[in-house]
Amino acid sequence: MTDATLGEKENVLPPPAEVEDVELYHAKSWLTHYVFSQDAKIIAIQYAGTAIAIGLVALVMSWVIRLQLAFPGAIPFIDASHYYQAVTMHGMIMVVYMLTAIFLGGFGNYLIPLMVGARDMVFPYVNMLSYWVYLLATLVLTASFFVPGGPTGAGWTLYPPQAIMSGTPGNDFGIILMLASLILFIVGFTMGGLNYVVTVLQGRTRGMTLMRLPLTVWGIFAAAVMALLAFPGLFVACVMLLLDRTLGTSFFMPGIVEGGEHLKYNGGSPILFQHLFWFFGHPEVYIVALPAFGIVSDLISTHARKNIFGYRMMVWAIVAIGVLSMVVWGHHMYVSGMNPLFGFFFAVTTLAIALPTAIKVYNWVLTLWRADIHFTTPMLFALGFIVTFVNGGITGLYLGNVIVDVPLSATMFVVAHFHMVMGVAPVLVIFGAIYHWYPKITGRMLDETLGKIHFWITFLGAYAIFFPMHYLGVLGVPRRFYELGETAFVPHSAAALNIFITMAALIVGAAQAIFFFNVFWSLRHGKPSGSNPWRATSLEWQTPETPPGHGNWGKELPIVYRWAYAYSVPGAPEDFLPQNAPPLKGEHSP
Amino acid sequence: MLVALIMVAVVAASLLFHFLSPWRMTPIASNWGYIDNMMGATFWITAAGFVAVILFMAYCLFRFRHQEGRRAAYEPENQKLEGWLAIGTTIAVVALLAPGLFVWGQFINVPEGAMEVEAMGQQWQWSFRFPGADNRMGSSDVVFIDSNNAFGVNPNDPRGQDDILVSNDDLHLPIGKPIKMLLRSIDVLHDFYVPEFRAKMDLVPGIVTYFWFTPTKIGEFEILCAAFCGVGHPQMRAKVVIESEDEFKTWLAARQTFAQSRRGEAAHDRRASAQ
Numbered sequence: 001m002t003d004a005t006l007g008e009k010e011n012v013l014p015p016p017a018e019v020e021d022v023e024l025y026h027a028k029s030w031l032t033h034y035v036f037s038q039d040a041k042i043i044a045i046q047y048a049g050t051a052i053a054i055g056l057v058a059l060v061m062s063w064v065i066r067l068q069l070a071f072p073g074a075i076p077f078i079d080a081s082h083y084y085q086a087v088t089m090h091g092m093i094m095v096v097y098m099l100t101a102i103f104l105g106g107f108g109n110y111l112i113p114l115m116v117g118a119r120d121m122v123f124p125y126v127n128m129l130s131y132w133v134y135l136l137a138t139l140v141l142t143a144s145f146f147v148p149g150g151p152t153g154a155g156w157t158l159y160p161p162q163a164i165m166s167g168t169p170g171n172d173f174g175i176i177l178m179l180a181s182l183i184l185f186i187v188g189f190t191m192g193g194l195n196y197v198v199t200v201l202q203g204r205t206r207g208m209t210l211m212r213l214p215l216t217v218w219g220i221f222a223a224a225v226m227a228l229l230a231f232p233g234l235f236v237a238c239v240m241l242l243l244d245r246t247l248g249t250s251f252f253m254p255g256i257v258e259g260g261e262h263l264k265y266n267g268g269s270p271i272l273f274q275h276l277f278w279f280f281g282h283p284e285v286y287i288v289a290l291p292a293f294g295i296v297s298d299l300i301s302t303h304a305r306k307n308i309f310g311y312r313m314m315v316w317a318i319v320a321i322g323v324l325s326m327v328v329w330g331h332h333m334y335v336s337g338m339n340p341l342f343g344f345f346f347a348v349t350t351l352a353i354a355l356p357t358a359i360k361v362y363n364w365v366l367t368l369w370r371a372d373i374h375f376t377t378p379m380l381f382a383l384g385f386i387v388t389f390v391n392g393g394i395t396g397l398y399l400g401n402v403i404v405d406v407p408l409s410a411t412m413f414v415v416a417h418f419h420m421v422m423g424v425a426p427v428l429v430i431f432g433a434i435y436h437w438y439p440k441i442t443g444r445m446l447d448e449t450l451g452k453i454h455f456w457i458t459f460l461g462a463y464a465i466f467f468p469m470h471y472l473g474v475l476g477v478p479r480r481f482y483e484l485g486e487t488a489f490v491p492h493s494a495a496a497l498n499i500f501i502t503m504a505a506l507i508v509g510a511a512q513a514i515f516f517f518n519v520f521w522s523l524r525h526g527k528p529s530g531s532n533p534w535r536a537t538s539l540e541w542q543t544p545e546t547p548p549g550h551g552n553w554g555k556e557l558p559i560v561y562r563w564a565y566a567y568s569v570p571g572a573p574e575d576f577l578p579q580n581a582p583p584l585k586g587e588h589s590p
Numbered sequence: 591m592l593v594a595l596i597m598v599a600v601v602a603a604s605l606l607f608h609f610l611s612p613w614r615m616t617p618i619a620s621n622w623g624y625i626d627n628m629m630g631a632t633f634w635i636t637a638a639g640f641v642a643v644i645l646f647m648a649y650c651l652f653r654f655r656h657q658e659g660r661r662a663a664y665e666p667e668n669q670k671l672e673g674w675l676a677i678g679t680t681i682a683v684v685a686l687l688a689p690g691l692f693v694w695g696q697f698i699n700v701p702e703g704a705m706e707v708e709a710m711g712q713q714w715q716w717s718f719r720f721p722g723a724d725n726r727m728g729s730s731d732v733v734f735i736d737s738n739n740a741f742g743v744n745p746n747d748p749r750g751q752d753d754i755l756v757s758n759d760d761l762h763l764p765i766g767k768p769i770k771m772l773l774r775s776i777d778v779l780h781d782f783y784v785p786e787f788r789a790k791m792d793l794v795p796g797i798v799t800y801f802w803f804t805p806t807k808i809g810e811f812e813i814l815c816a817a818f819c820g821v822g823h824p825q826m827r828a829k830v831v832i833e834s835e836d837e838f839k840t841w842l843a844a845r846q847t848f849a850q851s852r853r854g855e856a857a858h859d860r861r862a863s864a865q
Contacts, residue, residue: 080821155818161795162778167713167820254796255732257742257776258713262732270779270794304654306662310672335781337773337792337799340698344691351687358639358679359672365643366671368650370663375593375655383593383647387600390643394636397683401690403697404628407615407788410781410816460600467604471613476785480818487812489616489785497613568662575661590666 017206017557024551025124036132038124039550040109043131045441047105050131054138055098059509061090070495070502072483080482081169084153087480088170089145091156092178095284096185097138099426103291104189104227105134107433108196108220110441114540115217117205117558117580119551121195130195133188140181147173154178155480157281160252160273161265164245167258179242186231186238193231196224205539207560211315211590212579214538214564215308218315219294222322223287229326230283237276244268271338278329285422286325290318292429293360296382298564299432300364302536303379304371305575307565310363311590317356324353334405343402350400354393361390372568372575376534377451381432384459385425391463392421395470410480413473416466424462431458431515438519439533443546444526450518454511461508465501472497535576538564542578562589594652601644605637619786619807619832621768624693626788631689635682697789700802704768707761710741711773711780711793714822715758716813717741722752722847732776732795742776743848751849754842760829761813764838765805773799783816784830792817805832 027033037043064086068078078086109127113120121127144151153169154162162168164175200213200221213221240251244265252273253265301308308314330338330346364386373379395417399405408414431454438446473479476489484490532541544554558580566577566589577584618626654660706727708719719741721727728743728750735742740757743750763769773782775793782801783790791801815826833841 080824084818084821153821159779159818162818162820165778165820167778167822169821256778256795257732257735260737262735267796269796271797304662305656307664307666309665310667312667313672335791337794337797340694343694343698347687347691347694351683354683355676355679359676361643362672362675365647365650368647368654370665371650371654372660372662373651373655375651380593383597383651386647387597387644390640391604394640397636397686398629398632401628401632401686403625403690403693404632406697406790407622407625407629407785409790410783456596460596463600468607468611471607471611474615475613476616478783478814478816481824482821483824485824487814488810489812491612493612565666568664570664 021119021557024119026550036128038120038128040113040121040124040127041441041548043127044106044109044111046131047109047134048102048107050135050138051098051102051106054093054142055102057142058090058093058098059512061086061093063506063509065090066502066505068482070499081150081153083482084155084480085151085169085174088153088156089141089151093141094423095156095288096182097141099288099422100189100227100284101134102430103288103426104196104220104224105131105192107216107291107295108192108224110437111216111540112196112199112220113203114440114543114548114552115214115538115564116200116203117208117539117553117560118199118203119553119557122199122203123191123195126191127195130188130192133184133191137181137184137188140177140184144170144174144177144181147177149174152178157274157277158241159277160241160244160268160270161254161256164241164253165256165258175245176242179238179245182238183235183242186235189227189231193224193228196220197228200224205557205560208539208579211312212560212563214294215297215311215314215318216291216294216538218318219290219292219297222318223290226283226290226322226325227287230280230287232280233276234280237273237280241273271333271336274333274336275329275338278332279326281332282329283325285418286321288422288426290322292385292426293318295433296385296429297360297364297367298538299378299382299429299436300367301565301567302436302534303376303382304368304373305567306367306371307563307567308363309366309369310359311563311565313359314363317359320356321353324349324356328353328400331400331402331405334402335409347400347402351397354397354400357393361386361393376435377446377448377455378432378436378534380452380455380459381428381435384455385428385432388420388428388459388463388466389425391467392417392419392425396421407476408473410478411473412477412479413470415479416469416473419469420466424466428459428462431455434519436534437540438522439529439546440531440540440543441547442523442526443529444522444524445529445533446518446522446526450514454514454518457511457514458508461504461511464504465508468497469501532578535574537566537576537578539579542580562587591652591655594648594655597644597648597651601641601648605641608633608637616785617807618788619784619805619809619811620788621804621806622697622788624696628686628690628693632686635686639682697801700770700800701768704770704802705764706770706772707763708772708774709761709782709793711775711782711815711819711826712777713820714815714826716761716826716828717758718756718761719743720754720756720842720845721749722754724749724752727772728753728848730774735776738852741848745852751847753848754845755848755851756845760831762831762833762838762841763805764835765808765832767835768802768804770800770802773801778819779817780819780826781816783814784811785814786811790816808832808834 149172152174250268253268531546728747773793780793
């Protein structure tokens with residue numbers, strides 16, 4: 001496609017801007033500059049900071065879970081109620097309040113305007129509101145730890161009838177606060193999501209065609225579109241469940257006898273809730289995964305000094321995954337009692353999604369072929385992502401294939417699978433991305449040695465947690481069991497395996513202190529990075545100031561002449577050509 | 591160099607763990623050996639993919655690591671290679687999906703003449719019902735549940751009078767006969783799960799769900815609940831005893847029918863009111 005030496009066409013300047021540069025909102029006080037900020041870069045840091053803070057709560061919850069599973073009953077504080085509350089809060093926080101928020105609200109806000117060459121998001125005020133509503137949602141969720149009865153222990157899927165009945169911990173205030181918090185989160189997310197989508201579509205600078213966008217932007221863009229379509233499913237489910245709980249409606253509640261008493265519910269459908277929940281819940285997996293896919297593509301390409309292999313295929317794979325992921329939700333419900341004929345449909349769609357996903361994996365590793373690989377910390381995290389994602393992805397072929405799911409569903413196999421594929425893998429990408437973009441955000445490098453220590457403990461440790469866990473599931477150990485007790489089919493050696501997993505979990509959790517130390521220490525003592533320490537091509541590295549100032553670009557917006565993967569182009573003086581560098585003589589880049 | 595070696599070590603350790611692990615599927619005790627075969631086939635296909643991708647990656651990490659003067663090749667795409675990889679992956683996926691769907695077809699089609707047995711779940715115990723002499727299960731609904739009708743069997747349905755009730759006790763089943771489990775809950779979601787049978791299905795309040803299996807091994811097996819149902823979830827257990835047809839019949843004959851349980855209760859009530 002491209003060869004600078006082959007140029008036959010004359011380079012043509014991109015067309016003039018369709019829309020005049022719009023004057024930005026300029027903050028006048030410290031408060032509007034740093035707190036109620038309308039600058040996407042500040043909002044990004046607020047989002048990411050909040051997401052990481054609440055994520056630490058989830059980390060502590062995971063220790064509670066693991067301690068109970070390894071040493072049942074040894075810690076008096078962890079009774080059955082507290083165990084289920086920890087399981088529920090860990091899951092919900094990690095999936096929604098941490099992963100979704102940090103990828104879209106954090107990286108989306110920071111990177112979209114810079115990568116597409118815009119001065120800011122198109123709706124800065126709404127963008128600000130988005131963060132504050134998200135913060136409110138997080139506070140409401142946190143408040144549920146302090147109300148009578150504590151947070152809900154319904155499991156993160158919140159399945160009725162159990163979620164709002166007295167046999168479940170936190171059925172008083174906990175569940176109400178959880179539902180209210182989710183409703184707020186979705187309101188806040190919708191404001192942000194619209195911004196991300198419209199900015200990508202309307203805010204691109206001259207020359208930045210859709211097929212020149214870095215894959216990071218493609219991933220975040222597709223995820224934001226999906227989230228706008230999928231979150232309403234959760235929204236209505238939460239509203240209806242809240243009505244069932246508070247006003248006694250029966251959207252999801254059939255006739256029920258509890259402790260010999262007939263409850264006043266009748267005619268509702270518990271399975272309807274599951275459909276609504278997973279109509280959101282499955283796309284949610286890809287709402288987290290697609291930004292990770294995009295980011296990891298850029299990390300690999302930059303640090304291997306090579307164009308991403310098969311860019312167009314990568315874009316279409318993202319689009320295909322986005323579309324398919326809207327029609328696979330039933331694979332979470334193979335044994336839910338829904339019409340069994342659905343099994344055929346959802347197994348076909350689910351296994352079909354393996355194809356574009358596999359293509360992405362091939363293209364990542366093929367990018368390494370004949371590359372010039374620098375083992376920087378971001379690159380190591382990207383490689384760790386490939387291992388954990390492939391490992392977690394292939395177990396999806398067990399669970400997606402309806403009949404194989406039957407014995408494995410609701411066992412520890414499922415827990416191991418989704419942690420590997422949408423827990424460990426995306427979190428490794430988040431770390432890689434922070435090591436990669438920290439210099440742009442702060443102007444200083446993170447310490448590489450600490451970064452590498454952090455990587456190896458996190459990667460190998462997390463693999464040691466979740467790889468063996470699959471085998472507990474194969475054995476038949478069910479998930480969501482406070483204690484397994486004595487069961488004939490589980491050998492005593494399984495207890496030893498549980499202790500091993502818990503030890504690994506405690507070590508990996510504690511090792512994150514290295515990361516936090518690095519982040520805070522490097523703020524002042526890190527090596528100054530300059531504007532483009534990785535010698536990367538995409539626009540965010542070409543800003544006149546580092547960290548980028550208000551409005552990102554100084555007087556003139558950048559003009560884009562090529563795609564984001566012009567690494568090691570033959571004939572080019574260096575091994576990278578920034579997207580906005582004037583065209584080489586005779587160059588014909590995508 | 592070191593990175594490539596560690597990646598190879600991760601693959602090797604994973605394979606070793608798999609083959610040396612003492613944690614394997616419980617010995618099967620039902621007709622669903624097909625499911626175990628599918629699991630085996632899925633392992634080989636997916637493990638081959640995992641090993642190939644990670645070893646290829648490790649090779650690249652070793653071979654194309656940065657060295658002084660190295661410059662990467664420039665190759666935006668290679669449609670031929672991408673096409674072949676897509677075709678290969680499609681074949682692997684179809685190879686898993688087609689037999690999987692075939693077995694699923696068997697799973698959801700209950701053989702003619704399967705014996706119907708109802709499992710009823712409530713927080714946090716199991717009860718069971720057999721259709722009785724007429725071989726037909728009486729209708730039921732939570733509205734009929736009261737102090738002397740714990741199952742909610744319709745008292746006006748003649749088919750239900752001879753239904754045999756096993757309240758909060760172990761389940762006995764004959765070996766070698768297809769069993770259609772009808773599943774019913776009176777409060778929250780539960781799931782009838784016997785690891786050795788491989789099959790499982792949710793109990794959903796408001797509707798009756800089902801699945802089928804044929805027990806193939808004499809013995810006692812544990813019934814667990816596999817759908818989170820509140821704080822007592824792990825304690826919701828019972829035993830299923832697989833025995834010969836004769837032993838099963840003897841056991842069944844000693845259980846109360848619905849009508850008997852009503853008469854007993856009614857007599858008990860009369861005595862209580864006479865005092």
